[in-house]
Amino acid sequence: MITKRIIPCLDVKNGRVVKGTNFMGLNDVNDPVSLAEYYSSAGADELVFYDITASSEGRKLFCDVLEQVASKIFIPLTVGGGINSVDDFARVLGCGADKVSVNSGALANPRIINEAARLYGSQCVVLSVDAKRVDGKFKVFAKGGRVDTGLDMLEWVKQGVDSGAGEIVLNSIDTDGVKQGFDLEMLEAVTNIVSVPVIASGGAGKIEDFITLFNANPKVDAGLAASIFHFGEVKINDLKRELVKNGINARI
Amino acid sequence: MSTIAIIDYGVGNLFSLASSLKAVGAKAIVTGDPDEIKKSDKLILPGVGAFEDAAKKLKTTGLDEIIKEEAASGKPLMGICLGMQLLFERSYEFGVFEGLGLIEGSIVPIADHAPAELKIPHIGWNKLELKKQDCPIFKYLSGGEFVYFVHSFFGTDCEADTAATTEYGCVLTAAVAKKNVYGCQFHPEKSGEVGLKILKAFSEI
Numbered sequence: 001m002i003t004k005r006i007i008p009c010l011d012v013k014n015g016r017v018v019k020g021t022n023f024m025g026l027n028d029v030n031d032p033v034s035l036a037e038y039y040s041s042a043g044a045d046e047l048v049f050y051d052i053t054a055s056s057e058g059r060k061l062f063c064d065v066l067e068q069v070a071s072k073i074f075i076p077l078t079v080g081g082g083i084n085s086v087d088d089f090a091r092v093l094g095c096g097a098d099k100v101s102v103n104s105g106a107l108a109n110p111r112i113i114n115e116a117a118r119l120y121g122s123q124c125v126v127l128s129v130d131a132k133r134v135d136g137k138f139k140v141f142a143k144g145g146r147v148d149t150g151l152d153m154l155e156w157v158k159q160g161v162d163s164g165a166g167e168i169v170l171n172s173i174d175t176d177g178v179k180q181g182f183d184l185e186m187l188e189a190v191t192n193i194v195s196v197p198v199i200a201s202g203g204a205g206k207i208e209d210f211i212t213l214f215n216a217n218p219k220v221d222a223g224l225a226a227s228i229f230h231f232g233e234v235k236i237n238d239l240k241r242e243l244v245k246n247g248i249n250a251r252i
Numbered sequence: 253m254s255t256i257a258i259i260d261y262g263v264g265n266l267f268s269l270a271s272s273l274k275a276v277g278a279k280a281i282v283t284g285d286p287d288e289i290k291k292s293d294k295l296i297l298p299g300v301g302a303f304e305d306a307a308k309k310l311k312t313t314g315l316d317e318i319i320k321e322e323a324a325s326g327k328p329l330m331g332i333c334l335g336m337q338l339l340f341e342r343s344y345e346f347g348v349f350e351g352l353g354l355i356e357g358s359i360v361p362i363a364d365h366a367p368a369e370l371k372i373p374h375i376g377w378n379k380l381e382l383k384k385q386d387c388p389i390f391k392y393l394s395g396g397e398f399v400y401f402v403h404s405f406f407g408t409d410c411e412a413d414t415a416a417t418t419e420y421g422c423v424l425t426a427a428v429a430k431k432n433v434y435g436c437q438f439h440p441e442k443s444g445e446v447g448l449k450i451l452k453a454f455s456e457i
Contacts, residue, residue, distance in 0.1 A: 001378070001379075001419055001420065001421075002374065002375075002376045002377065002378045002401075002420060003376060003377045003378070003398065005376055005377065040444065045376070045377055067267075070267060070268055070271060071267075071271040071274075071275075072271075072275070074268065074271075074272050074275070074441055074442060074443070074444055074447055074448060075400070075442060075443075075444050076400060076442050093265055094265075094267070095267075096265070096267045096268055096271075098265070098268070098442065120300075120301070121300060121301050121302075122373070123300075123373055123375060123402045124300075166373065166375070167375070195371055195372075196371060197371055197375055197376075221371070221375075221376065222376075251377040251398040
């Protein structure tokens, strides 16, 4: 049977990996290629790279980094950040990405999901959603979680899947950076309405948070985290061994 | 050193495949040129996307006949993902389409076989059960290894040539082998160390 995936996420700026808490306050952590190699050998099932540069030089540098990673690391690579058109899909796929994650770009132009799915297949199109509770409802936030779009998160996710998104990354702004566990309530709402894989993001602080996640909601396919892996608070090989010990199917 | 031609017919991303072959010390070229393909010692037929579109591209480029001739001459050929499905006689992916016919059997939707609650596509790492232990591409495997799958259709009616299976609410064909023709439904170039072992073994045939 298919295994639950553990996915470290690397935010890349000017060729270096950075990670913010609640998306703010960045501090340089490590070299993307060596970090990717480390994660791959530790048992990461997939890697996500977010390009958080805005400049064109930064974009070029990001593609160089991606190419270096893809020529050395042979596990699936997902790329996000700055994906605003089908041309952006082509750009990162050409540097070795396997899947492309769209977020604000799809909010600005929802047709991009369908266009990319038709060109590259749904398996290639990941819809990443930053959501937060506003007056008791889950709302979609854009621009790295700074702007309330007013959109209902569940409606947006459903629309995305109907348009051809093959996977959903659900990042809860409410739990992100807090390290008290994933947002089980928000995840449940999403896994109840879609049939594509759902990746949980935001809130992991310790190994038990992943065990709780997969036990509480077997429909969640993967857990994504950044800082706890970067700073060594959770080692991926320890995490996967604990998952298996707890009866959760994982690749060791 | 023998040369592996990765057949380029405008379908899919060949960057990782070429890099992974390089990583195991194989000499690989990416080419759609018939002469280059004929000159090489081994062939890999990659592919992602829709069967109909890929089969059409093979036909319009004339590469379908070249692949069949080269396979008939005994040259080792490995299909990967959609490339494996193209080796079959036919596919029922949104219609009925003819494949290369190098492996007997049909490509059918997973959804027709797996329980309804399972997600389609079958995406992620799943376990290999080897049916042909002595298959040359599994030289460095012992069975039970995890490999990376991304697909919504799979090969059936190919029992005699099934080299490995995986379980996803039903038994799915994970690899096929018939004489010098091999196929992997999963992506060896995305399956970490295990995938590299399979590519290395293929390069050493």
